Amino acid sequence: MASLPDRCRPRSGRRACWSGSTLGAVRLPWIPWSEVERRARTVPGGPVTRSGGADELTVRGLVTDSRRVVPGSLFACVRGATSDGHRHVPAAAAAGAAALLVDRPVDSRLPQLCVPTVRAQLGPLGALLAGDPARALRLVGVTGSNGKTTTSALVRGVLEAGGDCTGVVGTLGAQVAGTSWGTALTTPEAPELHELLAAMVESGAQRAVVEASSIALDVGRMDGLAFQVSVFTGFEEDHLDHHGTLEQYWASKARLFEAGRTGAGVVVTDDLWGRRLADQAVVPVTRVGSGADADVRVLGWRTGAAGTEVLLADDTGGHRVSSPLVGRVHVTNLAAAWATGRVLGVPPDRIAAGLAAVAPPLGRNTVLGGRGRPVVVVDYAHTPGALAAAVDTARDLTGSGGRVHLVLGARGRRDRHKRQGLGESARAADRVWLTNEGSHGEDPAAIRAELRVGLLGSTAPVRTVPDRRQAITAAVGAAGPADVVLVVGRGHETRLLDTTDPRDAVHLDDAEVAATALATLHADDEDLHGRAC
Numbered sequence: 420m421a422s423l424p425d426r427c428r429p430r431s432g433r434r435a436c437w438s439g440s441t442l443g444a445v446r447l448p449w450i451p452w453s454e455v456e457r458r459a460r461t462v463p464g465g466p467v468t469r470s471g472g473a474d475e476l477t478v479r480g481l482v483t484d485s486r487r488v489v490p491g492s493l494f495a496c497v498r499g500a501t502s503d504g505h506r507h508v509p510a511a512a513a514a515g516a517a518a519l520l521v522d523r524p525v526d527s528r529l530p531q532l533c534v535p536t537v538r539a540q541l542g543p544l545g546a547l548l549a550g551d552p553a554r555a556l557r558l559v560g561v562t563g564s565n566g567k568t569t570t571s572a573l574v575r576g577v578l579e580a581g582g583d584c585t586g587v588v589g590t591l592g593a594q595v596a597g598t599s600w601g602t603a604l605t606t607p608e609a610p611e612l613h614e615l616l617a618a619m620v621e622s623g624a625q626r627a628v629v630e631a632s633s634i635a636l637d638v639g640r641m642d643g644l645a646f647q648v649s650v651f652t653g654f655e656e657d658h659l660d661h662h663g664t665l666e667q668y669w670a671s672k673a674r675l676f677e678a679g680r681t682g683a684g685v686v687v688t689d690d691l692w693g694r695r696l697a698d699q700a701v702v703p704v705t706r707v708g709s710g711a712d713a714d715v716r717v718l719g720w721r722t723g724a725a726g727t728e729v730l731l732a733d734d735t736g737g738h739r740v741s742s743p744l745v746g747r748v749h750v751t752n753l754a755a756a757w758a759t760g761r762v763l764g765v766p767p768d769r770i771a772a773g774l775a776a777v778a779p780p781l782g783r784n785t786v787l788g789g790r791g792r793p794v795v796v797v798d799y800a801h802t803p804g805a806l807a808a809a810v811d812t813a814r815d816l817t818g819s820g821g822r823v824h825l826v827l828g829a830r831g832r833r834d835r836h837k838r839q840g841l842g843e844s845a846r847a848a849d850r851v852w853l854t855n856e857g858s859h860g861e862d863p864a865a866i867r868a869e870l871r872v873g874l875l876g877s878t879a880p881v882r883t884v885p886d887r888r889q890a891i892t893a894a895v896g897a898a899g900p901a902d903v904v905l906v907v908g909r910g911h912e913t914r915l916l917d918t919t920d921p922r923d924a925v926h927l928d929d930a931e932v933a934a935t936a937l938a939t940l941h942a943d944d945e946d947l948h949g950r951a952c
């Protein structure tokens with residue numbers, strides 16, 4: 420791991436589950452009620468009515484969940500799909516909330532600011548109540564159907580190699596200067612996001628990389644943030660259960676490239692959607708990919724268990740980039756991070772050093788085994804395109820005559836329409852083990868049946884092992900030393916939920932299960948060897 424830039428001020432290393440509002444990560448300022456009202460009035464959309472509370476009343480921290488309110492909080496009553504924050508005012512008051520943000524007057528003695536839409540205020544007021552940390556940071560936003568986490572980690576590595584202390588927020592949580600926090604979402608709700616940015620500024624960060632999910636862009640979690648560069652890693656069907664149509668899904672991601680939201684774009688143009696985005700963007704765009712018109716062009720690559728090497732060409736000539744990341748899927752992630760470093764003025768030699776220093780993010784083509792045992796690859800792939808790429812990567816890692824064993828499931832209550840496509844991508848494997856990936860209250864057998872539709876006509880033997888732990892163990896046990904076992908869908912995740920109540924989640928870490936299966940396999944060999952003596 421590369422050394423930290425000088426500006427970074429390491430904190431006592433701790434990992435906290437970030438639930439926002441002074442969880443000890445950062446001390447938030449007390450903000451006068453009159454200042455809150457003033458900032459709220461900057462948000463277009465209609466009248467702002469203040470009732471109760473003197474100008475000198477102060478509040479600390481913007482909280483959207485009554486269960487996270489601490490004394491002094493401003494509680495934002497957000498209307499949601501399953502609940503309405505307005506109904507939780509008594510609980511927030513009991514927890515010490517100092518004031519309320521509402522979209523209709525509520526029967527409470529607490530001072531209230533009534534606005535047209537509470538959600539539209541979360542960005543601007545989240546920033547104000549966190550001390551406007553984004554004003555001290557230069558931001559990079561990263562979006563795309565696949566590769567956001569890896570590309571964000573690579574961009575952070577490049578910026579730190581360039582000498583800037585850089586934080587990152589995304590699917591794996593938030594990290595800065597050796598401290599990390601868990602987050603519930605890839606892109607946190609605006610109040611938490613700004614508090615994480617404040618913690619980064621406190622740690623000496625000059626820059627931050629933020630993973631921008633399409634849902635976050637759609638519901639406004641990043642409103643009010645201005646990015647120096649926005650990165651688009653690629654596109655395929657996903658999250659249609661939220662967006663409804665592919666066009667809406669794409670339009671949400673395209674919002675990260677609007678004028679006023681970003682100063683420049685880096686866009687992977689290897690697919691039609693990326694080309695469309697680059698063609699229509701109103702900000703300067705650096706095109707990345709294998710096409711002849713790419714500004715940063717991929718000339719060639721090779722990958723294996725030891726890592727990936729990419730040959731790039733840009734306006735400074737040819738560059739050979741090496742990375743410990745495994746798999747062809749990272750070729751354009753590396754090229755996009757290279758392009759982002761160039762746009763931000765990082766010298767090519769520092770970009771190369773930064774890319775070489777970034778370890779594979781958890782659960783992104785995590786490689787185990789080998790050395791006489793099957794290789795196991797654990798990856799987050801959960802879309803048909805990402806699965807196809809993951810199977811290609813697994814194929815690249817097989818020994819002579821080796822086979823690819825795929826352990827496949829699909830998460831319940833999400834993107835049902837992807838399941839047939841996942842089954843179709845699975846046909847490229849030599850053997851398929853269908854299993855559970857967290858049914859979230861759906862019928863697991865029905866989920867597997869939808870995957871099987873895509874597998875129809877496949878020559879690969881398909882075996883159903885409902886228990887995920889047993890499926891991984893069986894696949895490792897059936898694999899030969901030249902084979903690769905590919906476990907997809909969950910990557911870094913360690914909680915498996917088969918009901919609709921998060922409290923029922925059980926611990927299950929795919930890499931842990933695979934390592935145990937490999938060790939057992941290896942132990943048997945020794946045992947066998949023992950018996951032979």
Ligand SMILES: CC(=O)N[C@H]1[C@@H](OP(=O)(O)OP(=O)(O)OC[C@H]2O[C@@H](n3ccc(=O)[nH]c3=O)[C@H](O)[C@@H]2O)O[C@H](CO)[C@@H](O)[C@@H]1O[C@H](C)C(=O)N[C@@H](C)C(=O)N[C@H](CCC(=O)O)C(=O)O
Nearest residue numbers: 483484485497499500501502503504507604605606632634
């Ligand atoms: C679709 C979506 O984004 N849903 C988010 C939304 O849920 P919701 O609208 O249903 O909220 P709700 O449960 O009805 O609650 C309404 C309000 O009442 C509040 N409340 C609720 C209960 C209570 O006791 N007290 C209280 O104050 C809630 O905090 C909330 O502010 O607001 C909630 C509170 O902030 C989020 O936790 C929830 O994310 C859920 C967990 C989720 O799964 N989101 C996913 C779809 C998501 O956002 N994924 C993206 C993309 C990931 C990727 O790229 O793969 C991400 O950025 O993570």
